[in-house]
Amino acid sequence: MQKESFIFFKVNAPLKQLIFVVLLLFCTTIYVSPPIALVLGLIVANLFGHPFLELNHKATNYLLQFSVVGLGFGMNVHSAVSAGKEGFVFTIISIVSTLVLGTCLGKWFKTDKKTSHLISCGTAICGGSAIAAIAPIIKSNEKQTSIALGVIFILNSVALFLFPAVGHWLDLTQKEFGLWCAIAIHDTSSVVGAASKFGPEALQIATTVKLARALWIIPVALITAFIFKNKSGKIKIPYFIGLFVLAMIANTYLPKMEIVGALLVSIAKIGLTITLFLIGAGLNSTILKTVGLKPLLQGVLLWIFIATATLLAIIYLE
Structure with a gap:
């Protein structure tokens, strides 16, 4: 979807591929955490280019879904239902x-209507x-979709480092942090990455609440189709969430699992680390320049609002 960005070091294709593959394999080791994997991806994209x-995009999408389903084998249905109920009101x-x-x-920034939405x-x-689900419904063009994705991915990258630090600084409990990052961080990959860094209970709560939140794509997509007067827009339903639920059921009720x-969860965590490496590798300088000030400012203000409001509600109303 994006053109190759300006890179600092011009290397031939085989060497570029070798560097990329070596770093990707390095991300499968115990020495690389999800945040570090993201940084490595950013470095390789902007120094050598993504071969x-x-x-x-497809690799990231499928790998993330596989990783999320794999994490389900480490979760309990009863705990997940409890977490989902607690996050329901916050979600709406x-x-x-x-x-x-x-x-x-x-409207205030006079941002393009489709990009803003x-x-x-x-x-x-x-x-x-x-964004992937809504874009076909509103018939956004490549630039509008790229700008929106760029804004979200930039803020996700910041969240992956910022949220765990703030959570420890405010001495949040595992439960509080799990709820907070599930609601206030945009993408599932960064939610899981931040929560896994904070602790196992936070990871379980965050993953469950975030996936339950993802189902709201369906009603929001239907409302979007009505607002933009598109009767033929197809809605992409996140079917992998069903597999995640089945994985939790198997882990809860099948002792032999x-x-x-445990093995599948370990593989899933490696998959998540690789996913974040690929996300970082997709954030080249071309995307950063394409975003523009107004859309980025809109995204930042929205993010500050949802992060601050959710945090205050969790601390004082829970």
């Missing part, structure tokens, strides 16, 4: 308020997945 850029209020505020900010949906629900489940 497989045209495959990056945050989605509605973010979409309304996003629309107002878009994509940024708002990406912030309100589940980042890149929401314990050993296999």
Whole structure:
């Protein structure tokens, strides 16, 4: 979707591919955490270029889905249901308020209407997945979609480092942090990455609440189709969430799954680390320049709103 960006070191294709593959394999080791993998991806993209850029989006999408399903084998249904109930009210209020505020900010900044709506949906629900689902419905062009994705991915990258640091600084509990990052961080990859860095309980709560939140793509997509008067727009339903639920059920009710489940969770965590490496590798200088000030400012203000409001609600109302 994006053109190759300006790179600092011109190297031939085989060497570029070798550097990329070596770093990717390095991300499968215990020495690389999800945030570090993201940084490595950013470095390789902007120093040498991404040799497989045209495959990056699909690889990231499928690998993330596989990783999320794999994490389900380490979770318990009863705990997940409890976490989902607690996050339900926060989810509804945050989605509605973010979409309304996003629309107002878009008009204030005079941001392109479709770009503004994509940024708002990406912030309100589940980042890149929401944008991918909404873009065909509003018939956005490549530039509008790229700008929205760029805004979301930039802020996701910041969140991956910022949220765990703030969580420890405020001495949040595992439960509080899990709820906070599930609602306030856009993309599932960064939610899982930040929560896994904070702790196992935070990871379980964050993953469950975030995936339940992702289902809101469906009603938001239907409303979007009505607003943009598109009766033929197809809605992309995140079917992998069903597999995640099945994985949790198997882990909870099938005792023999314990050993296999632990292995699958370990593989899933490696998959998540590679996913974040690929996300970083897709954030080249071309995307950063394409975003522009107004859309980025809209995304930042929306993000500050949802992050601050959610954090205050969790601390004082829970």
